[in-house]
Amino acid sequence: MRVLQLIDSLEIGGAERMAVNYANALHKRVEVSALCVTRKEGQLKTLIDPEVPYLYLKRKRRLDVAAVLRLKRFIQKHKIEIIQAHGSSYFLAVLVKLITPGLKLIWHDHFGNSEYLAGRKATSLKLLSSYFDGIFAVNEKLVLWSKQKLKVKKTFYIKNFIAEALPFDTDFEISGAKGKRMVCVANLRPQKNHHMLLDAFKLVLEHDAGYTLHLFGSVPESLYAKSLVERLEEEPFSKSVFFYGTYLKISAILPHFDIGVLSSDSEGLPLALLEYGQAGIPVITTDVGQCRAVLGDFGKLVPAQNPAALAEAIRASGFMTDDKAVDVKKLKDRILLEYGEPIVIQKVISKYAEII
Structure with missing residues (x-):
């Protein structure tokens, strides 16, 4: 398999951390595991495995034709079969799918306000969800929402996961009484x-x-x-x-x-x-x-x-x-x-x- 993780930013956040975790974890298990950040790099870039193919698009606007074409060339170079688009990056993923025959698109829904789904704004998602070949959702409420609102049958609850813990930092200085x-x-x-x-x-x-x-x-x-x-x-x-x-x-x-x-x-x-x-x-x-x-x-x-x-x-x-x-x-x-x-x-x- 040849998979690309797509994310809009590499600043520290849950969806961003998971995009990096996926790229690193899959690198050990599939033929190609790549990562592309569309808008803004950040501290998480330092955690990307150096052997993971990486692209920073420097996307400037919502409809950035040059960025779409750069992404297509990257996909062709690495013969990517699946894009896993995290959070808001689904829009760019749909655009590149439209001009890349055979490319599969999975949208990964990390929506944190799952207690307030009734008020979720989803106009763009509803318009573009017909291009999704599958959806991964981080909790069961989001799975039900996608099946009902987006009509995507292949919607799955996929748990977030953690990478192996880093070695304990004995030099970190901490204040306060032990136990409290x-x-x-x-x-x-x-x-x-x-x-x-x-x-x-x-x-x-x-x-x-x-x-x-x-x-x-x-x-x-x-x-x-x-x-x-x-x-x-x-x-x-x-x-x-x-x-x-x-x-x-x-x-x-x-x-x-x-x-x-x-x-x-x-x-x-x-x-x-x-x-x-x-x-x-x-x-x-x-x-x-x-x-x-x-x-x-x-x-x-x-x-x-x-x-x-x-x-x-x-x-x-x-x-x-x-x-x-x-x-x-x-x-x-x-x-x-x-x-x-x-x-x-x-x-x-x-x-x-x-x-x-």
Whole structure:
């Protein structure tokens, strides 16, 4: 098989991480595994296997004929059979399919607001979905939506997967008391609802001032991000909150922390949960998207937009006990077995064959 991953950006984000993960994982298992970024490169470029054929299109506008032709030449050079178009890159993928006979197109839906699908704007998707030979969706709600709204029969639930963890970074410096260091890996976007997390953290500190909160994620130019940064500077507990921005090799440092938290209003299948589990730390998350399916009985789920419930779950986590250690071990085993690279890629390759 000869497969191309298509993504609009290589900035740090869930869909972008998965595009790189797919290109690297498939490189070891198929004849050609290539990657093309259409609009903007970013830090994730450094994680691409040097043997993966790579193209940066420098696409300037929505209808960029020159970019489409460059992509076609790349496809012809590497004899690509399948384009796996992640997120918004499906538009360019359709254009190149129209002028490349025999090319198969799979759209990979990473839509994070799966709790609010009724309001999803999908005019372009509905117009172009007839060109999709298949759809991969990161949770079961998205599978149902695609079958109902886009009428694509070959729509499959494909779990996100994690790459092998990087070696533990013993030099990473971390503040806070052992057992009380919470970490949240989430870009500063409204969907992730950091304000709820801060509300919960404030309640936790009222009972135990020893807790610290460690935030990782990009800061887009948005009103939400601006308001959050301003709040972090103004809150009286700001000295207990540490913001690191983006951190490329997050799996190397997560074991330093004691609790992994997500406070999202909505999710698809968040990579952060898989990374927390892989790192062997207790996990607390809102009950949205595929989070319940990921954790099973080995993590804590709380209602979305409920800081009191989140604070209670954090306080209950406390220091590691024998029972909690067993749950952490079971979650790690579950993540590696069900969301590890080998099992997911095996399923993906079987779906490629079915679509071809």
